[in-house]
Amino acid sequence: GDSVTQTEGQVALSEEDFLTIHCNYSASGYPALFWYVQYPGEGPQFLFRASRDKEKGSSRGFEATYDKGTTSFHLRKASVQESDSAVYYCALGRNSNNRIFFGDGTQLVVKP
Amino acid sequence: EAAVTQSPRNKVTVTGGNVTLSCRQTNSHNYMYWYRQDTGHGLRLIHYSYGAGNLQIGDVPDGYKATRTTQEDFFLLLELASPSQTSLYFCASSEGKNTLYFGEGSRLIVV
Numbered sequence: 001g002d003s004v005t006q007t008e009g010q011v012a013l014s015e016e017d018f019l020t021i022h023c024n025y026s027a028s029g030y031p032a033l034f035w036y037v038q039y040p041g042e043g044p045q046f047l048f049r050a051s052r053d054k055e056k057g058s059s060r061g062f063e064a065t066y067d068k069g070t071t072s073f074h075l076r077k078a079s080v081q082e083s084d085s086a087v088y089y090c091a092l093g094r095n096s097n098n099r100i101f102f103g104d105g106t107q108l109v110v111k112p
Numbered sequence: 113e114a115a116v117t118q119s120p121r122n123k124v125t126v127t128g129g130n131v132t133l134s135c136r137q138t139n140s141h142n143y144m145y146w147y148r149q150d151t152g153h154g155l156r157l158i159h160y161s162y163g164a165g166n167l168q169i170g171d172v173p174d175g176y177k178a179t180r181t182t183q184e185d186f187f188l189l190l191e192l193a194s195p196s197q198t199s200l201y202f203c204a205s206s207e208g209k210n211t212l213y214f215g216e217g218s219r220l221i222v223v
Contacts, residue, residue: 032210043116043202043214044155089154093210098143098162099170100210104154 002027004092006103013080014111021075021106023064023090033057033066033073034091034100044089085110115139116215118203124221125193133188133218135203141213143206144186146170146178148199149217155202161186193222 007022025033035047035057048057050066050073057064062077075088090103115138125131137144145160157170159178167178175197177189190197198221204212 034210036212041216043204043216044212045214046211049211091210095208095210097168098206098208098210099157099160100212101157102147102155104152 002031002092002094002101004090004101004103006090006106008106009104010107010109012109012111015081016079017110019075019077019080019084019108021088021090021108023073023075023103025071025073025090025092027071027092030068032093032095033064034093035062035064035073035075036089036091036102038087038089038105040086044087047088049093080108080110082110082112084108116203116205116213118201118215118218120218121216122219124223126223127194129190129193129222131190131193131220133190133201133203133220135186135188135215136184137186137203137205137213138184139205139207139213140183141205141207142183143208144180145204145206145212146176146186146188147202147204148172149202150199158188158201190220193220195222198222 032051034049036044038044048059050057053068087105093100146158147155161180201218203215
């Protein structure tokens with residue numbers, strides 16, 4: 001079945017550091033891939049999506065590239081800020097039934 | 113911007129109790145979802161619906177019922193609550209293409 005794996009449970013960085021959060025998926029064909037962000041006390045928010053090989057999604061300085069060869073959709077940001085502290089979820093979806101599978105989430109802590 | 117409202121925001125009940133969590137969305141989205149969020153497990157799909165009267169089973173449905181009464185309203189029912197159902201519950205809606213809009217969550221504690 002479809003699944004998403006996020007390698008890091010928590011990432012701790014200082015402001016202006018480079019961020020990478022790893023996401024790998026297992027699925028047949030070309031599922032849509034997503035990143036969602038959840039700030040404390042709120043529900044998750046859609047960040048961006050990509051739906052075909054080599055497509056780049058981006059928003060708010062974050063980006064990820066769909067890579068079917070390595071079945072990955074890693075989240076990157078060149079320079080993080082304290083306000084980026086949140087939980088980040090990688091997700092996989094199927095247009096056929098509008099179901100989404102979420103990874104376990106990665107807690108990002110950015111220290112000033 | 114889609115608006116999804118959940119109630120109650122916090123609930124404490126006893127084991128064996130009856131709980132209903134409510135969700136209303138105001139953007140006429142076809143799809144609505146109930147997820148539970150637990151540390152170490154991320155977001156897990158309980159039930160979802162693609163329209164009034166429709167119900168689809170998610171990945172962790174045991175112990176939960178759901179009902180979609182209108183385009184706007186989706187309810188999650190726990191008829192015999194157990195401590196294992198202590199969790200943070202999120203409702204979400206979608207117009208398709210898998211982009212979900214979440215509510216602010218309902219925290220349930222079963223003692």
